[in-house]
Amino acid sequence: YPAxxxxxxxxxxxxxxxxxxxxxxxxxxxxxxxxxxxxxxxxTCFKRFDYQLGTLPHGYDHKYIFS
Structure with a gap:
C-alpha cells in the first residue's frame, strides 16, 4: 500500500x-x-467539488485526484 x-x-x-x-x-x-x-x-478545504480535470464531469470528486 503506497500510503x-x-x-x-x-x-x-x-x-x-x-x-x-x-x-x-x-x-x-x-x-x-x-x-x-x-x-x-x-x-472543508472547499476544493473537493470545485475542480475541472480535463474532460471529466464538472464536480468530479477531487478528494481522490492526485497532482
Whole structure:
C-alpha cells in the first residue's frame, strides 16, 4: 500500500508543531493529494467539488485526484 511508506516503527515518524509543514508532510504521505479534509468531514478545504480535470464531469470528486 503506497500510503504506508511513512509509518511509525517501520518507515519513521514525522512530528511537527507547524501546521503548514504538517500539511506538506501529509500531502507527501498521500502521494500528492490536494484535498485535506479531516476524516469524517467533507469539503472543508472547499476544493473537493470545485475542480475541472480535463474532460471529466464538472464536480468530479477531487478528494481522490492526485497532482
Amino acid at each position: 504506508h511508506h511513512i509509518t511509525m516503527g517501520e518507515g519513521g515518524c514525522v512530528l511537527t508543531g507547524n501546521l503548514a509543514l504538517a500539511r506538506i508532510v501529509e500531502q507527501l504521505r498521500d502521494w500528492g493529494r490536494d484535498c485535506w479534509c479531516e476524516p469524517g468531514e467533507d469539503n
